[in-house]
Structure formats: C-alpha cells, structure tokens
Amino acid sequence: MHKTFKQRVLEAVAKIPKGEVRSYKQIATIAGNPKASRVVGNLMNKNRNPKVPCHRVIRSDGSIGGFAFGTQRKIEILAAEGYKPAKELL
DSSP: OOOOHHHHHHHHHHTOOTTOOEEHHHHHHHTTOTTOHHHHHHHHHHOOOTTSOGGGEEOTTSOOOOOTTOHHHHHHHHHHTTOOOSSOOO
C-alpha cells in the first residue's frame, strides 16, 4: 500500500525517541520531500494524536518553533523528557 506524505510524516515523528528532537526539514526529508518543511509544521500543529510527539520537532536553526499548546509548554515537555538544547530556547 502506498503511504501518503502525511502518513510518512506521522510515522517519522512517532519514532523520535524521548530526549531527542528532529527539525521540520529533517522530518520532511525522511518523509520524502525535503522542501515540505512548512507542510510538516502545519501537520504538527494540527496533530492531536498522543502517539505522535509533535513537540519533538523544532526549527532547523535550533529554535523551538511553534506548538499548539504554547511555546513555553513545548519547552517544559522537552525538558521533562531530558532534552538539552544546544542553545537557549527562549
């Protein structure tokens, strides 16, 4: 069966381990379209499936990016999972 881009994105994000992140561009590339990072961002914003940890997807420059429940909440969840950013997120 041929998977849609959305299905491939959700599967790729579901595989990100706790304490790690991937960029929107990395997820787009894994899903088969490196130029679709904005699409990945939109999919993550609309995601409500708890099995797809959209909070683990950040911007390519290392900044936190958006989150449906607020940027501060995204930072708190990542910190609780053990994520140590390379630079200050705020």
